[in-house]
Amino acid sequence: MTETILTLNAGSSSLKFRVFARDGLRELAGGKATRIGGAAQFNAYITDGPTTQTTLAPGADHHAALESVIAFLKAHASEWQSVAIAHRVVHGGTRYTGPVRVTPQVLTDLEALNPLAPLHQPHNLAAIAASERVEADVPDIACFDTAFHAGHGPMTTRFAIPAEFHEAGVRRYGFHGLSYAWVAESLRRDHPALHAGRVIAAHLGNGSSLCAMSQGQSRDTTMSMSTLDGVPMGTRSGAIDPGAVMHLMRAHRMSAAEVETMLYDRSGLLGLSGISNDVATLLDDGSDGARFALDYFARRCAQAAASLAVVLGGIDAMVFTGGIGEHASSVRERIIAQLAPLGDFRTLVIPANEERMMALEALSVLERDHAA
Structure with a gap:
């Protein structure tokens, strides 16, 4: 058996x-x-x-x-x-x-x-x-999903707010950690030189984020306290001026729940295009709204990657994973084209496999418990 x-x-x-x-x-x-x-x-x-x-x-x-x-x-x-x-x-x-x-x-x-x-x-x-x-x-x-980013120091975890709120949990955590851990494991196994180098991984799907890695460790990432922050996603807005949120609540008399629903469920590629949150649908549609949404998404991802390159002091490789990252080659090309100022670096696609990473982690717990 x-x-x-x-x-x-x-x-x-x-x-x-x-x-x-x-x-x-x-x-x-x-x-x-x-x-x-x-x-x-x-x-x-x-x-x-x-x-x-x-x-x-x-x-x-x-x-x-x-x-x-x-x-x-x-x-x-x-x-x-x-x-x-x-x-x-x-x-x-x-x-x-x-x-x-x-x-x-x-x-x-x-x-x-x-x-x-x-x-x-x-x-x-x-x-x-x-x-x-x-x-x-x-x-x-x-x-x-937060564990891969747990080693970040205060320069990465802090918001520029009073310390008592940080200590109460209002801080940057980061997500998609199981996906990034699998990217790191795949690089360690198949591309050891890149694993030791400076890598920006982009988990792009209906939920999207980017992560700066070196020596297989997370150094920074675009999501922060919630899965709403960072680059725009399928239906999520990504980063937005906090003042805009306050304006929506005051001038448009939206409740916190209404703002939350709008930012999580009606924004991102769906809100930008007015058509769909699905990249394949937008690519097939070809309308001005669809093209704008995809161009906007690519620019924000490229800007995020450039920002993470500052954390790493350069970039040796960019890895794409997730549904969009793996299958939408034209979106990858739009992002890479805007990163030309960073110089030459390798581009890889590594299929997401969070489930295998979970199995690896579960196995480590079983082995640790047996050793104890």
């Missing part, structure tokens, strides 16, 4: 999973539940094998979605035995700077961070709670 590590990545209306063999982390299976809370669907596949699709009960929640995952796994119980469930958790705060086995205290600490990531953290924790009910005997391991 093969010992396995299950990875779970819970979003607001989705639950993605992968199954890896503990020995060598060979991918055995994967899939996802989509439209959770509505007309939910569950799709699963065996690597190099068949795909199955199931319609879940109307309004199915994360617990029901996880039960579908577990039922799929139990159909292979004679072949696989789960030894750990690795969960993507967006926010670990300042306390959790690496993967940890989930305990009641860990869960309480992570729930306290919900206000810092209100659109992501509750769903991540809901998957952990569902996992504990469905597979109580299998350890849950939390893997954090």
Whole structure:
């Protein structure tokens, strides 16, 4: 029987999973539940094998979605035995700077961070709670998107505000850490000279950010206290003048909730184009609005990369990952063309694989616990 590590990545209306063999982390299976809370669907596949699709009960929640995952796994119980469930958790705060086995205290600490990531953290924790009910005997391991950036010093973590607010948690954290950790791991394995050098990694997708790395370590990143900051994204605004937010609340009498919805759900490429948040759709559309949105996105990404090059003292390579970064070559070209003042540097595309990074981190926790 093969010992396995299950990875779970819970979003607001989705639950993605992968199954890896503990020995060598060979991918055995994967899939996802989509439209959770509505007309939910569950799709699963065996690597190099068949795909199955199931319609879940109307309004199915994360617990029901996880039960579908577990039922799929139990159909292979004679072949696989789960030894750990690795969960993507967006926010670990300042306390959790690496993967940890989930305990009641860990869960309480992570729930306290919900206000810092209100659109992501509750769903991540809901998957952990569902996992504990469905597979109580299998350890849950939390893997954090903030952890890769945990070594930043005050020059990077501070906002220019009074110290008491920084000490209360109003500070820069950074996200997409699991994706950047995989980029660093891939560079270490396949491009050791670049791993040791100055790299700007761009995780570009419906959520986008850039990260400055040297020696495989994060030095700075564009997202800060929330997943809203930095470059524009699919539906998120990216950086915006705080005065503009205050103006919206005062002059347009928008509530904090209304501003939050506008900046998270109606802005970014969608707001700029008035057409779509999807880059492929905008590229096919070709209208003035679509071209403007893509040009704006490329300029902001190039400006962010140039700013990060200052932190690194130059750039040896730029790595693209994420859905846009991997598949939209014309967007990559628009960004690179604007970085000509930085001189020559290599450009690479590394497919995102946060799930394998989670499996690696879970394996490290199992090995650490065994050694103890």
